[in-house]
Amino acid sequence: MDKGAFHYVDMFFVQCGYERRSLYRERSKYLETCLSDGSARLLFVYDRKVGLHRAGAGFEIALVDSELVPRGRREALQEVYLGEYVGRPVFAILCDEHPESLLSLTAEAMLFFDLRQATAMLSPHAASLLGYALAMDYWHRTHRFCGRCGHRTESGCAGHTLSCTNPECGRKHFPRTDPAVIVLVQNEGACLLGRKREWIDRRYSTIAGFVEPGETPEQAVFREVYEETGTEVGKIRYYAAQPWPFPGSLMLGYYAYAEPGVVALHDNELQDARWFTREEIAEWVPSGRLRLPGRISIAYRLLQRWFDRGAIKPLDQLNPDAP
Numbered sequence: 001m002d003k004g005a006f007h008y009v010d011m012f013f014v015q016c017g018y019e020r021r022s023l024y025r026e027r028s029k030y031l032e033t034c035l036s037d038g039s040a041r042l043l044f045v046y047d048r049k050v051g052l053h054r055a056g057a058g059f060e061i062a063l064v065d066s067e068l069v070p071r072g073r074r075e076a077l078q079e080v081y082l083g084e085y086v087g088r089p090v091f092a093i094l095c096d097e098h099p100e101s102l103l104s105l106t107a108e109a110m111l112f113f114d115l116r117q118a119t120a121m122l123s124p125h126a127a128s129l130l131g132y133a134l135a136m137d138y139w140h141r142t143h144r145f146c147g148r149c150g151h152r153t154e155s156g157c158a159g160h161t162l163s164c165t166n167p168e169c170g171r172k173h174f175p176r177t178d179p180a181v182i183v184l185v186q187n188e189g190a191c192l193l194g195r196k197r198e199w200i201d202r203r204y205s206t207i208a209g210f211v212e213p214g215e216t217p218e219q220a221v222f223r224e225v226y227e228e229t230g231t232e233v234g235k236i237r238y239y240a241a242q243p244w245p246f247p248g249s250l251m252l253g254y255y256a257y258a259e260p261g262v263v264a265l266h267d268n269e270l271q272d273a274r275w276f277t278r279e280e281i282a283e284w285v286p287s288g289r290l291r292l293p294g295r296i297s298i299a300y301r302l303l304q305r306w307f308d309r310g311a312i313k314p315l316d317q318l319n320p321d322a323p
């Protein structure tokens with residue numbers, strides 16, 4: 001039993017449906033056997049997109065039996081052992097070129113999609129595994145050279161380490177994930193939401209930002225909300241975390257409390273921030289005057305839990321067709 005499974009909460013990109021089997025990463029003979037005898041399956045990441053195929057009204061991961069990719073061809077590819085999925089070992093292949101020629105596939109058999117767009121049409125299990133693969137792809141692409149001495153790195157531990165090839169340095173780099181806080185600031189009947197300039201019109205979301213060195217997540221919550229909205233919060237409570245592979249964050253979800261007051265956009269990161277009452281949300285979401293964060297995000301979940309506690313109609317029903 002993989003202990004990661006205990007952290008399953010019903011939220012996209014949280015590890016579920018696969019086991020990491022991290023202790024197998026060092027067992028190179030076992031992994032090579034799985035790849036050559038065809039018991040392993042491969043999924044593909046190319047151009048920051050994931051390989052899918054159509055299944056009914058939605059999509060599934062396009063999983064390819066490893067024996068279909070001869071060893072000679074695989075040597076040029078970057079493989080990452082992800083663990084076990086649906087009873088079989090699974091590897092992510094991180095492609096620099098479209099894998100069509102490598103696999104002799106028709107374009108229909110593997111379609112590359114932006115995972116953020118495709119997630120709502122995938123099972124949580126599939127989205128979780130693909131999010132993991134996408135985050136590993138980002139880490140590999142941004143660590144091709146050693147951050148200490150600038151020499152090339154090479155992959156080890158089944159794709160889970162990148163070691164500097166300069167013998168005088170030899171630094172080992174490990175996959176990283178950047179902690180960020182995301183917080184719903186609320187009062188009894190209202191919550192504080194902000195919007196960034198680059199977002200689509202009328203879209204507002206919870207306040208978020210990266211945790212800085214030397215800071216606890218709770219301190220980051222206080223600082224970010226103050227910087228972005230001029231609001232001082234208290235009663236900061238942790239809710240849950242969501243790995244967010246766009247490109248590689250761990251979103252730590254919080255609730256906090258503040259008295260509604262005048263908002264001041266101190267750091268100019270937001271274009272606007274304001275308090276919304278439940279009544280305004282209930283009226284403005286169906287009419288299109290207010291757009292909420294996507295349902296796959298912890299931002300939506302934070303908002304939903306708060307909203308549904310005191311609303312006549314659940315948030316999901318205000319705009320059932322929204323992604």
Ligand SMILES: [Zn+2]
Nearest residue numbers: 146149164169
């Ligand atoms: Zn180095």
